[in-house]
Amino acid sequence: MRRISYWLRPRVTHIAFLVFLVYIFLLVGYKLLQNERLREDLAKTQRHLVFEKPNPHWDYTNSWRRIGNASLRHEIYSAYFDVRTDIIGSVRLDEEQITIGSLRIFAVLPERLRDYSVSCIVRFADFTSLEILAEEAGAMHEVHNNTFAAWSIMCPLHASRRDPLRLPQAVALTYSSNRLSHLSPTFVQISYPRNMTNLFAKSRPAISVCVGPVQDNYSNVLRLVEFVEMYRLQGASHFYFYYVQASEEVRRVLEYYQREGLADVFEWNVGAHLQDLHYAGIVAQFNDCVYRASIVDNFRYAAVVDLDEVMMPLKHNSLADYLRQCDEGRTAGFVFRNVFFHRRDSNDTFNAPAHVLNRLLYTQSKVKRTLEVLPAHVRSKVIVNARAIVEMGNHQVYRSAPGYADHVVHPTVGLLFHYRDKCINCKMVLIVDYTARRFGSLLFDRVDNTCLEVFMDRRGICELA
Known part of the structure; x- marks a missing residue:
């Protein structure tokens, strides 16, 4: 009897491991399915929101502007309101908040910026502001061994479900290695569709x-x-x-x-x-x-x-x-x-x-x-x-x-x-x-x-x- 028990022991362990793998696989699949359903529900809910352009007189003319300390030669050019939620890693759809899109910002910064995090300071038409941690911030491809690089920064936008929807009018970048970026932020206007009815329309x-x-x-x-x-x-x-x-x-x-x-x-x-x-x-x-x-x-x-x-x-x-x-x-x-x-x-x-x-x-x-x-x-x-x-x-x-x-x-x-x-x-x-x-x-x-x-x-x- 001892011999049979000894012979079965490794096989029992092997079966338990397979059961564990199946459990993990099913759990991951369930979470992916939940995430997919969440994003489908978000897309449907998003289309029923009322989006109003915060600055109807913006003429979409951009130019490179210095961020904070001028001697660092950090610059920001433009920002766009991106309604796509499938490119955002973490979205919200609950009783408190809903993800309405993201801001995509283009800047010139050192290829190896010392900061671990970059944030967006968004400003509304009434000059109230909000700081949002960037979900993506980094040098884009094709640096070619240069000391500076073109950067792409993405900050998700979540709105309260209890208050009227407000879209930000302008945005600035802030990070610790450039203290003036927080003390004296450089705001650029956020570009929205010329015609807001095109927000969800076919291109x-x-x-x-x-x-x-x-x-x-x-x-x-x-x-x-x-x-x-x-x-x-x-x-x-x-x-x-x-x-x-x-x-x-x-x-x-x-x-x-x-x-x-x-x-x-x-x-x-x-x-x-x-x-x-x-x-x-x-x-x-x-x-x-x-x-x-x-x-x-x-x-x-x-x-x-x-x-x-x-x-x-x-x-x-x-x-x-x-x-x-x-x-x-x-x-x-x-x-x-x-x-x-x-x-x-x-x-x-x-x-x-x-x-x-x-x-x-x-x-x-x-x-x-x-x-x-x-x-x-x-x-x-x-x-x-x-x-x-x-x-x-x-x-x-x-x-x-x-x-x-x-x-x-x-x-x-x-x-x-x-x-x-x-x-x-x-x-x-x-x-x-x-x-x-x-x-x-x-x-x-x-x-x-x-x-x-x-x-x-x-x-x-x-x-x-």
């Missing part, structure tokens, strides 16, 4: 374009006009420009598109960080732009590109047609893989009509590209579903909302045409590609018309840099 199935920082006293007016008109032919309806430095001629073009209602133009005054922040803070700029396109203007799509890049569909008439046919609704971003055209190659002006004033359009005169298609996320660019994005990078989506995933566009379906001034590898095999010329006749006319509107004093000539 407009239109394409906006987020353009990389215009810097180094950029002066290539013809390229700028061609860029805008090419994307308009592809279905884009709005552009967001952020300028650091630009020539007077470029400013005239930007002001023209702004007057026409086709563009928003923002000062990107990061001069203090041009040497210690990656590419003039392009990551902060692209994230600000995507949130602006989604939250403020309700655009479904945002193409995140530089002035020398054109997303080119190969089997569809335009980007708009491609998205209309291929977007099934759960794609965070469509990744277009990169090929290079070299600006210093000889110009082929065969298809330029005789009457055209501005003949040297780069998409029409540069027809040799690299045969090699670079891998996804290597100099690729993305057109995103703006409402799916949590963190955007220069070449890829780093984080999207639950349920969304990237789609890498097959190189036979679409490519990123990258028109570089200099070749990266001048020995790469080149092929002739006339794809962009299918837009030629309309593009030449549109460029000439715009140049004539802006530079009547030059008889419609857009000078090349």
Whole structure:
């Protein structure tokens, strides 16, 4: 009998361990199910709340502002009210409080900030304030060994269920290593939808374009006009420009598109960080732009590109047609893989009509590209579903909302045409590609018309840099 008991003992222990694992598995599953039901109930309850914009006169014009001690060179740019609750880690829905959304704030701070916690000071229209511990606060990707980085901070917003709903008007950041951030906080206005009825509405199935920082006293007016008109032919309806430095001629073009209602133009005054922040803070700029396109203007799509890049569909008439046919609704971003055209190659002006004033359009005169298609996320660019994005990078989506995933566009379906001034590898095999010329006749006319509107004093000539 002792032998049988001794023989059974390890098996009994093994069975007990399996029972324990099953219990843990069921407990975790139950908690996940509870959490899922809580979030579903929250979403339904949230839609029945009355959201009123606290500052209807805010014009959505941001600029970089110093946080606390000026010598530290910490800066804050913008803040957005994000109604998505599925990106918040801990939500509330009880008799006392309900989670109504979160604030997403973009700042420039040291890549290795000594503080363990960052808080948001939210200010209401009656100048009362509330301090909220940030749920997320950290440097975004693509620091590239610089001492400063673009930061993304998220503070959840909970409202009392016993009092009327109040939305904050402004927000500031505070943390212990910068004492003045608490003693003398720097507030920025919180951006809400221009039309609050769009808060839970379907996004407009239109394409906006987020353009990389215009810097180094950029002066290539013809390229700028061609860029805008090419994307308009592809279905884009709005552009967001952020300028650091630009020539007077470029400013005239930007002001023209702004007057026409086709563009928003923002000062990107990061001069203090041009040497210690990656590419003039392009990551902060692209994230600000995507949130602006989604939250403020309700655009479904945002193409995140530089002035020398054109997303080119190969089997569809335009980007708009491609998205209309291929977007099934759960794609965070469509990744277009990169090929290079070299600006210093000889110009082929065969298809330029005789009457055209501005003949040297780069998409029409540069027809040799690299045969090699670079891998996804290597100099690729993305057109995103703006409402799916949590963190955007220069070449890829780093984080999207639950349920969304990237789609890498097959190189036979679409490519990123990258028109570089200099070749990266001048020995790469080149092929002739006339794809962009299918837009030629309309593009030449549109460029000439715009140049004539802006530079009547030059008889419609857009000078090349």
